[in-house]
Amino acid sequence: GAVVSQHPSRVICKSGTSVKIECRSLDFQATTMFWYRQFPKKSLMLMATSNEGSKATYEQGVEKDKFLINHASLTLSTLTVTSAHPEDSSFYICSARATGGLGTEAFFGQGTRLTVV
Amino acid sequence: EDKVVQSPLSLVVHEGDTVTLNCSYEVTNFRSLLWYKQEKKAPTFLFMLTSSGIEKKSGRLSSILDKKELFSILNITATQTGDSAVYLCAVVSIGYELNFGKGTSLLVTP
Numbered sequence: 187g188a189v190v191s192q193h194p195s196r197v198i199c200k201s202g203t204s205v206k207i208e209c210r211s212l213d214f215q216a217t218t219m220f221w222y223r224q225f226p227k228k229s230l231m232l233m234a235t236s237n238e239g240s241k242a243t244y245e246q247g248v249e250k251d252k253f254l255i256n257h258a259s260l261t262l263s264t265l266t267v268t269s270a271h272p273e274d275s276s277f278y279i280c281s282a283r284a285t286g287g288l289g290t291e292a293f294f295g296q297g298t299r300l301t302v303v
Numbered sequence: 304e305d306k307v308v309q310s311p312l313s314l315v316v317h318e319g320d321t322v323t324l325n326c327s328y329e330v331t332n333f334r335s336l337l338w339y340k341q342e343k344k345a346p347t348f349l350f351m352l353t354s355s356g357i358e359k360k361s362g363r364l365s366s367i368l369d370k371k372e373l374f375s376i377l378n379i380t381a382t383q384t385g386d387s388a389v390y391l392c393a394v395v396s397i398g399y400e401l402n403f404g405k406g407t408s409l410l411v412t413p
Contacts, residue, residue: 229405279345292401297345
């Protein structure tokens with residue numbers, strides 16, 4: 187299957203700093219990438235949908251100024267957690283969908299464990 | 304509002320048992336249904352279902368979709384301890400966003 191690489195896999199940062207997470211589709215072009223957050227023992231929560239070359243669409247309740255998403259190319263989307271707080275500590279996962287096709291499956295990155303201290 | 308409901312929420316079985324996991328949905332403009340297995344980290348893709356009544360099979364796992372009754376089942380036969388995981392069902396709707404269920408937590412005991 188298609189490969190999606192997410193980096194870093196684990197990051198610890200101080201409160202008030204910003205952290206950038208990268209999501210790359212390695213062997214296909216992804217017009218759309220999705221960013222999820224997962225709380226312990228809970229399902230994935232969609233944060234935003236990122237389309238190449240346009241602004242991301244954020245889900246209700248997700249602060250767009252806090253979680254900056256950039257999808258500058260067909261193979262790269264970034265999520266920047268700005269002015270991180272301990273409550274932002276979570277597992278963040280991206281998924282990428284290839285161009286075209288109906289019902290195309292989305293492929294997930296490995297996830298990033300963010301800990302804000 | 305789009306909705307994906309998985310049942311049961313959790314399940315404990317003995318090795319060798321067969322389990323059936325359920326996923327029902329109410330989604331506008333359905334495109335496909337996806338099953339994932341999640342262990343410690345990111346979900347691993349299992350199946351994509353788009354057509355009703357056609358079984359997808361991979362080893363001891365199989366899945367089928369009923370678009371009339373709006374549900375899918377995931378079967379695991381001859382379960383092994385390595386099957387212990389959370390199984391996620393997601394429905395792809397208009398715009399290709401994924402709507403996830405809460406997952407079924409499966410524990411297979413020796």
